[in-house]
Amino acid sequence: MSTGKTILLVDDDLDILEQLTAILTPQGYQIVTAGGREDAEEQLLMTRPDLAILDVMMEQSDAGFVLAHHVKRLYPDTPVILLTSVTAATSLSFQGVSPDMKSWMNADVIVNKPVRPEQIVAEVRRLLREAPVEKH
Amino acid sequence: MTETKTSLRVLVVDDEEGMRLGVARVIQGFTIDLPNGQGKVVFSLFHASSGEEALETIAASRPDILLLDHKMNGMSGMDVLERIGGEDSGILTIMITAYASLETAILATKRGAYDFLAKPFTPEDLRGTLRKAVKHLMLQRQARQLAEEKRRCRFEFISVLAHELKAPLAAVEGYLNLLADRTNGEELSAYDDMIRRCSLRMEGMRNLIFELLDMTRIESGLKKRTWETVDVVALARTSTETFLPQAQARRIRIDIDAPETLTMSADRGELEILLNNLISNAVKYNRDGGTVTVTLRADENHVTLAVADTGIGLSAEEQDRLFEDFARIKNDKTRNILGSGLGLSTARKLAKLYEGDITVESQPDQGSTFTAVLGRNTQPETPATDAVTN
Numbered sequence: 001m002s003t004g005k006t007i008l009l010v011d012d013d014l015d016i017l018e019q020l021t022a023i024l025t026p027q028g029y030q031i032v033t034a035g036g037r038e039d040a041e042e043q044l045l046m047t048r049p050d051l052a053i054l055d056v057m058m059e060q061s062d063a064g065f066v067l068a069h070h071v072k073r074l075y076p077d078t079p080v081i082l083l084t085s086v087t088a089a090t091s092l093s094f095q096g097v098s099p100d101m102k103s104w105m106n107a108d109v110i111v112n113k114p115v116r117p118e119q120i121v122a123e124v125r126r127l128l129r130e131a132p133v134e135k136h
Numbered sequence: 137m138t139e140t141k142t143s144l145r146v147l148v149v150d151d152e153e154g155m156r157l158g159v160a161r162v163i164q165g166f167t168i169d170l171p172n173g174q175g176k177v178v179f180s181l182f183h184a185s186s187g188e189e190a191l192e193t194i195a196a197s198r199p200d201i202l203l204l205d206h207k208m209n210g211m212s213g214m215d216v217l218e219r220i221g222g223e224d225s226g227i228l229t230i231m232i233t234a235y236a237s238l239e240t241a242i243l244a245t246k247r248g249a250y251d252f253l254a255k256p257f258t259p260e261d262l263r264g265t266l267r268k269a270v271k272h273l274m275l276q277r278q279a280r281q282l283a284e285e286k287r288r289c290r291f292e293f294i295s296v297l298a299h300e301l302k303a304p305l306a307a308v309e310g311y312l313n314l315l316a317d318r319t320n321g322e323e324l325s326a327y328d329d330m331i332r333r334c335s336l337r338m339e340g341m342r343n344l345i346f347e348l349l350d351m352t353r354i355e356s357g358l359k360k361r362t363w364e365t366v367d368v369v370a371l372a373r374t375s376t377e378t379f380l381p382q383a384q385a386r387r388i389r390i391d392i393d394a395p396e397t398l399t400m401s402a403d404r405g406e407l408e409i410l411l412n413n414l415i416s417n418a419v420k421y422n423r424d425g426g427t428v429t430v431t432l433r434a435d436e437n438h439v440t441l442a443v444a445d446t447g448i449g450l451s452a453e454e455q456d457r458l459f460e461d462f463a464r465i466k467n468d469k470t471r472n473i474l475g476s477g478l479g480l481s482t483a484r485k486l487a488k489l490y491e492g493d494i495t496v497e498s499q500p501d502q503g504s505t506f507t508a509v510l511g512r513n514t515q516p517e518t519p520a521t522d523a524v525t526n
Contacts, residue, residue: 015307015333022319057299085302114306117313 003028005128008049010040010067011083012058016115020053023117024124037063041070048075051127053120056084068106079127080106081120085113140175144270147199148183149190149216150232151208155255156183159203162259168270177270187211191219194227201269202229204249206240214244222248228269296462300344300477304337347478350409354485361403363516368407368439369394372430375411379419387425390415394432400439400512402490410486413479414443414494414506421504422447438492439512444505450498458496459484483508490514 007029009020017033024031032047034040036058052071056064068080109123148159160181168177184190188211206213231244231252241252253265311330320326376390383390418428426446433440462477487494491511498504
């Protein structure tokens with residue numbers, strides 16, 4: 001089963017990349033990964049992803065935000081999911097983020113780490129306007 | 137370069153107008169040059185003619201320095217001092233006493249005055265007293281800034297630490313979720329890679345905790361330092377042996393280029409940590425089939441330990457932040473290498489305990505050489521805290 005849709009995954013944690021790939025590939029998505037901001041920017045020049053999943057805190061603590069901005073500027077229609085474990089590190093809370101704040105952050109959805117597989121699949125499907133997965 | 141000007145607010149409280157004018161004449165245009173290019177201090181002056189008025193003025197706009205006459209009609213200077221809360225007010229008070237009355241001076245000091253000036257005084261007396269007060273005030277401010285900076289550093293350190301400790305947990309948790317969901321089917325062997333990654337991440341976390349303990353022990357300055365004559369060559373051999381299995385697995389050769397023996401006064405444990413950190417890095421960041429060369433040299437007062445590798449190297453930019461806490465260089469070449477990001481910062485802190493330092497020379501894809509120069513005859517009394525407050 002292939003949806004023909006491409007997802008760009010960016011995280012400096014190799015294991016998170018592996019896991020998200022393992023979760024999303026069976027759903028029929030084409031996965032492109034990058035281990036950092038520079039790497040991701042290169043990928044963005046070559047591919048126009050249908051969706052981007054970005055870790056917030058990489059080599060610089062705001063790398064994800066910068067990258068999200070970049071994605072939106074190049075491809076305004078590409079939905080962005082920001083992954084964060086920032087809540088505990090900066091005591092900023094992203095719970096109940098207002099639509100206003102999301103647009104300021106250039107994120108469509110903010111997902112807290114650790115990522116639950118069913119949660120990320122649901123968010124991806126919703127943003128790509130696909131029918132939710134049937135429970136089995 | 138523009139010189140920084142610090143303006144200090146001086147409130148003169150005296151019920152004699154002549155005295156207020158006299159003080160104003162001396163202070164107006166008076167500047168004090170601060171040492172170490174910290175610029176100069178100028179004064180802005182305001183007055184109060186009674187204790188009551190002084191309290192109002194202080195409440196409205198807080199002065200830095202208070203020149204306070206003791207003997208006034210109505211509320212005395214001593215009462216004002218008591219009302220503003222003495223030293224706790226953060227206002228530096230100089231009490232002006234009518235004549236050199238020792239009792240008044242002692243009482244004023246007890247209530248938190250910083251200094252006193254006996255009437256009659258010369259302009260130079262006043263300037264001298266102000267100089268002393270300003271010096272004290274500036275030191276106080278510096279100390280406060282330093283404490284603030286330290287608090288901020290601590291907070292940052294703990295934030296990053298929390299992130300570094302959570303990352304492996306999130307990774308392991310993620311793999312467990314995949315296992316629980318049988319993402320790769322029912323066959324256990326299909327999960328071997330995930331299990332191996334879990335072990336690796338947990339090992340990384342354990343290393344981080346150990347290195348964190350090493351670091352805090354050194355930083356606290358509480359660890360008992362056992363001074364002895366240590367043979368650095370023997371120590372380097374032991375350290376090399378520790379990393380031999382890892383090195384051999386990747387066909388990396390470790391050479392030691394050193395005299396027969398080479399002794400220095402040191403705490404053996406500290407030198408061990410330093411050598412281990414450098415040699416383990418040289419193995420970790422090497423290429424397969426590469427070489428690690430440990431070179432030991434000494435002159436009368438210094439021991440030089442150089443650890444060279446033939447590995448991935450560092451860009452100039454990476455070299456700049458290499459010794460900071462958690463300055464793990466993250467790029468494609470390092471993503472499979474475990475590291476806590478504390479090894480080099482700890483090594484540098486240790487080197488500083490021996491009145492030395494660690495420097496790096498490196499070329500990307502050619503290799504790096506880390507050179508530690510240590511004092512050969514340092515004393516254990518060297519206060520550990522000085523070296524690490526940076």
